[in-house]
Amino acid sequence: MLxxxxxxxxxxxxxxxxxxxxxVFFIIRLLPADPVARLVGMNASPQAYAQAxxxxxxxxxxxxxxxxYLGFExxxxxxxxxxxxxxxxxxxxxVMSEIAQYLPVTITLVTLSFLLVLIVAVPxxxxxxxxxxxxxxxxxxxxxxxxxxxxxxxxxxxxxxxFFFRLGIAPAPLGSLSPMTDPPAPITGFLLIDSLLEGxxxxxxxxxxxxxxPVVTLAFVLSGPIIKMVRQNMLRALRxxxxxYADCVxxxxxxxxxxxxxAAMAPSMTLIGILYGFMLGGAVLVENVFSLGGIGxxxxxxxxxxxxxxxxxxxxxxxxxxxxxxxxLDLFHAAIDPRIIV
Amino acid sequence: xxxxxKFLAAATAAFLAFTSLPAxxxxxxxxxxxxxxxxxxxxPSAAIPTSQSGMVNMLEPLVxxxxxxxxxxxxxxxxxxxxxxxxxxxxTYDPAALTWTFKLREGVKGCTGDTFTSADVIYTFARAKSVxxxxxxxxxxxxxxxxKGFTTDVFGKxxxxxxxxxxxxxxxxxxxxxKQSQPNAxxxxxxxxxxxxxxxxxxxxxxxxxxxxxxxxxGNTVNAPGFGSYCLDSWQKGQSISYKANxxxxxxxxxxxxxxxxxxxESSNRVAVxxxxxxxxxxxxxxxxxxxxxxxxxxxxxxxxxxxxLFEHMNFKSPPFDNPKVRxxxxxxxxxxQIIATGYFGQATIWQGFVPSxxxxxxxxxxxxxxxxxxxxxxxxxxxxxxxKGLEKFVDNLQLSYVSEKESTLGPIVNILQSSFRAIGIPxxxxxIPGTQYGDRQLVKGDLPFAVNDQEEPIGVDVGYAVQxxxxxxxxxxxxxxxxxxxxxxxxxxxxxxxxxxxxVRNQLLAEIQDQLAADVAWAPxxxxxxxxxxxxxxxxxxxxxxxxxxFFDLTLR
Numbered sequence: 001m002l003x004x005x006x007x008x009x010x011x012x013x014x015x016x017x018x019x020x021x022x023x024v025f026f027i028i029r030l031l032p033a034d035p036v037a038r039l040v041g042m043n044a045s046p047q048a049y050a051q052a053x054x055x056x057x058x059x060x061x062x063x064x065x066x067x068x069y070l071g072f073e074x075x076x077x078x079x080x081x082x083x084x085x086x087x088x089x090x091x092x093x094x095v096m097s098e099i100a101q102y103l104p105v106t107i108t109l110v111t112l113s114f115l116l117v118l119i120v121a122v123p124x125x126x127x128x129x130x131x132x133x134x135x136x137x138x139x140x141x142x143x144x145x146x147x148x149x150x151x152x153x154x155x156x157x158x159x160x161x162x163f164f165f166r167l168g169i170a171p172a173p174l175g176s177l178s179p180m181t182d183p184p185a186p187i188t189g190f191l192l193i194d195s196l197l198e199g200x201x202x203x204x205x206x207x208x209x210x211x212x213x214p215v216v217t218l219a220f221v222l223s224g225p226i227i228k229m230v231r232q233n234m235l236r237a238l239r240x241x242x243x244x245y246a247d248c249v250x251x252x253x254x255x256x257x258x259x260x261x262x263a264a265m266a267p268s269m270t271l272i273g274i275l276y277g278f279m280l281g282g283a284v285l286v287e288n289v290f291s292l293g294g295i296g297x298x299x300x301x302x303x304x305x306x307x308x309x310x311x312x313x314x315x316x317x318x319x320x321x322x323x324x325x326x327x328x329l330d331l332f333h334a335a336i337d338p339r340i341i342v
Numbered sequence: 343x344x345x346x347x348k349f350l351a352a353a354t355a356a357f358l359a360f361t362s363l364p365a366x367x368x369x370x371x372x373x374x375x376x377x378x379x380x381x382x383x384x385x386p387s388a389a390i391p392t393s394q395s396g397m398v399n400m401l402e403p404l405v406x407x408x409x410x411x412x413x414x415x416x417x418x419x420x421x422x423x424x425x426x427x428x429x430x431x432x433x434t435y436d437p438a439a440l441t442w443t444f445k446l447r448e449g450v451k452g453c454t455g456d457t458f459t460s461a462d463v464i465y466t467f468a469r470a471k472s473v474x475x476x477x478x479x480x481x482x483x484x485x486x487x488x489x490k491g492f493t494t495d496v497f498g499k500x501x502x503x504x505x506x507x508x509x510x511x512x513x514x515x516x517x518x519x520x521k522q523s524q525p526n527a528x529x530x531x532x533x534x535x536x537x538x539x540x541x542x543x544x545x546x547x548x549x550x551x552x553x554x555x556x557x558x559x560x561g562n563t564v565n566a567p568g569f570g571s572y573c574l575d576s577w578q579k580g581q582s583i584s585y586k587a588n589x590x591x592x593x594x595x596x597x598x599x600x601x602x603x604x605x606x607x608e609s610s611n612r613v614a615v616x617x618x619x620x621x622x623x624x625x626x627x628x629x630x631x632x633x634x635x636x637x638x639x640x641x642x643x644x645x646x647x648x649x650x651x652l653f654e655h656m657n658f659k660s661p662p663f664d665n666p667k668v669r670x671x672x673x674x675x676x677x678x679x680q681i682i683a684t685g686y687f688g689q690a691t692i693w694q695g696f697v698p699s700x701x702x703x704x705x706x707x708x709x710x711x712x713x714x715x716x717x718x719x720x721x722x723x724x725x726x727x728x729x730x731k732g733l734e735k736f737v738d739n740l741q742l743s744y745v746s747e748k749e750s751t752l753g754p755i756v757n758i759l760q761s762s763f764r765a766i767g768i769p770x771x772x773x774x775i776p777g778t779q780y781g782d783r784q785l786v787k788g789d790l791p792f793a794v795n796d797q798e799e800p801i802g803v804d805v806g807y808a809v810q811x812x813x814x815x816x817x818x819x820x821x822x823x824x825x826x827x828x829x830x831x832x833x834x835x836x837x838x839x840x841x842x843x844x845x846x847v848r849n850q851l852l853a854e855i856q857d858q859l860a861a862d863v864a865w866a867p868x869x870x871x872x873x874x875x876x877x878x879x880x881x882x883x884x885x886x887x888x889x890x891x892x893x894f895f896d897l898t899l900r
Contacts, residue, residue, distance in 0.1 A: 037782035039477045047497040055476045091379045092562035165614045172615045179604045291606045293581045
């Protein structure tokens with residue numbers, strides 16, 4: 001049953017991706033500018049323009065371009081069917097290898113932030129819900145309002161000012177490692193993992209140190225809505241019949257809280273999963289403030305430069321990850337509530 | 343087994359000793375808005391200044407300019423009237439045969455120890471003429487300088503036209519001859535530009551493939567091997583690049599052994615890190631940030647009036663800007679002093695011309711571009727729009743466009759302009775658009791009606807070159823002409839100036855062109871703003887180049 005469910009979901013996911021690839025291919029070509037202009041900056045003669053358009057393959061008919069991108073013309077250049085996302089029009093590097101460079105940075109940042117949020121937000125949200133209207137609850141309300149009400153880049157800049165510039169306890173916002181440190185040779189692309197695999201303990205510690213402030217910034221901003229949501233869901237669960245019943249039959253409070261948490265987690269996890277997928281592209285402001293070369297920055301630069309292969313590649317990869325996260329969430333749901341699969 | 347382990351340890355230690363720098367070695371950290379996206383001068387990112395900054399530190403041109411006797415604000419300025427040999431030691435010119443004979447420097451070595459010879463020069467020009475890169479900049483510069491054979495034929499079907507031919511020939515290992523198809527004063531200026539810096543043929547050819555015989559992929563993604571003062575140490579696009587000194591460099595080993603350039607997109611963070619002393623040099627700050635650093639102990643802010651400027655772009659094909667009175671009215675509605683004070687914190691001067699004032703042959707306009715709202719109103723009335731009446735039908739064309747990525751610098755300026763234009767009755771709205779879209783509309787479509795532009799820096803130091811870029815009619819040889827300006831007098835004068843061998847006569851022709859541009863208000867020049875850098879006070883020796891990139895070779899760390 002479960003295997004069939006997963007297979008069905010994956011099949012559906014692939015269909016969604018195919019639709020998306022074709023959709024994005026046409027939509028970005030509706031953007032109000034021509035990517036060739038950027039290339040010929042110094043030299044806009046018609047001949048040079050034609051030459052640049054030819055180099056990018058933009059002089060071919062649109063459907064031919066699509067066929068090449070999808071990989072139906074491997075003699076021209078490898079496409080999606082051959083596992084290639086093409087080369088960036090700005091850097092001439094393979095989009096696949098650039099994504100492999102940028103994506104791990106964002107995944108690390110976002111995953112650590114969500115872990116921190118879960119560690120902090122779930123107990124706080126629960127506490128608030130267990131004593132609605134109490135002092136803790138009011139404190140939680142004010143905190144979540146405060147944390148969620150300012151944009152993350154503002155908090156990031158403020159944290160940089162306080163913890164790096166004023167107090168000197170955080171490292172300079174110069175990326176994942178100090179500029180003078182040699183990064184470990186990429187194995188997985190994840191700095192934290194690679195440094196451990198290669199036994200470079202000091203690099204691992206340095207990377208964690210550099211991640212501290214961005215993770216705290218992102219977690220701080222994300223914790224606002226998540227605490228509120230956990231609190232709401234928990235409150236609803238606490239008022240549900242089965243909890244009232246459990247209370248009436250005299251079950252201990254901690255067991256009741258556990259029951260309620262289980263019921264409250266399902267909807268909370270859905271939102272957290274959606275937020276996670278969203279943050280893969282949406283952490284760009286935090287990446288920017290801390291000079292972390294992540295996928296969000298990469299995507300924004302691609303859009304500003306009208307770098308079609310990169311835009312297409314990033315959308316495809318992020319969507320694929322989001323689909324996998326949703327699938328994992330559904331499986332998690334199913335584990336809590338097996339009725340879902342039927 | 344133990345012996346192989348020992349051997350490995352010894353080899354590692356030897357390798358580390360070889361690659362790591364001695365403790366006393368000077369190194370600096372530079373924070374920049376970006377690091378090179380590519381290092382191929384004919385590559386897709388070659389038009390991006392941060393990419394050029396990598397090329398100019400690793401490759402060397404044939405010629406450059408001598409230093410002027412007077413520094414500006416502590417920065418060494420070039421004397422554009424004195425070209426000097428770099429990879430070329432000297433040259434002679436035979437006007438009858440239109441032939442330049444360059445004697446190349448001997449004993450010049452690249453990063454891997456390859457010796458520079460005429461074969462490298464021939465390779466570089468043959469590569470340029472192959473127009474095999476994404477943006478044929480080498481061909482373009484050669485074409486602008488009338489080097490024989492570098493015509494638009496290279497873009498045709500005939501593969502012969504893409505071969506070097508006899509326009510550039512090597513007479514021996516250290517002598518190269520360049521022929522021109524007509525007299526053209528631009529040869530030496532273009533040879534000083536990054537797009538014609540010389541590649542190390544041996545390394546480039548070693549990385550050629552059947553699909554990419556001119557090693558563009560290698561240049562775009564791996565390295566730019568040449569004979570410059572620095573060699574590539576490591577490069578992670580979008581993150582950082584580091585250079586190590588070329589110990590073989592012919593002008594002497596650079597004083598700074600290692601330069602690490604790190605991308606820090608948030609300019610306020612570049613400021614903060616510089617202030618803590620962890621970085622030694624930062625670029626690309628806003629005028630306000632430069633100003634805030636001026637009073638900080640241990641930090642020096644230096645700036646020069648080089649070739650950066652701000653002007654009002656008015657499209658001759660977009661009414662009401664086809665009306666000369668309207669253009670003139672706009673020029674008198676610009677509060678120049680307020681823009682200098684608020685937009686540039688005093689680090690700018692009113693621009694009274696159409697080419698950078700430091701370029702030889704620059705002539706300040708006889709027509710004064712001054713702020714005079716009463717005159718602007720009168721001119722607007724003369725144009726048929728008293729108090730702006732009648733302009734409402736041009737609302738689309740009265741959107742003042744600017745590059746949205748430059749909001750922090752241009753935002754305050756466009757707001758001043760908008761209020762000032764509205765005060766005389768021109769209903770201007772603001773229209774920030776992404777840089778690529780701006781470039782596309784400006785350069786390719788030519789349909790940007792009204793804009794402020796602060797990014798035109800003629801990299802070829804010559805008035806004729808700047809006029810060809812911006813003001814000559816496109817079918818008469820003009821290149822950008824983003825305002826669709828067309829005046830047959832200017833075209834004729836430029837055609838004459840292009841082939842005029844006598845420098846004085848040529849300057850006279852170019853002066854006449856500049857007068858005509860002012861009379862036509864071809865655009866409304868606003869200010870020349872200073873190109874600024876902020877650095878540790880321990881860093882000295884900064885020198886300005888027309889491409890606005892720093893050569894780390896010039897710097898010394900006290």
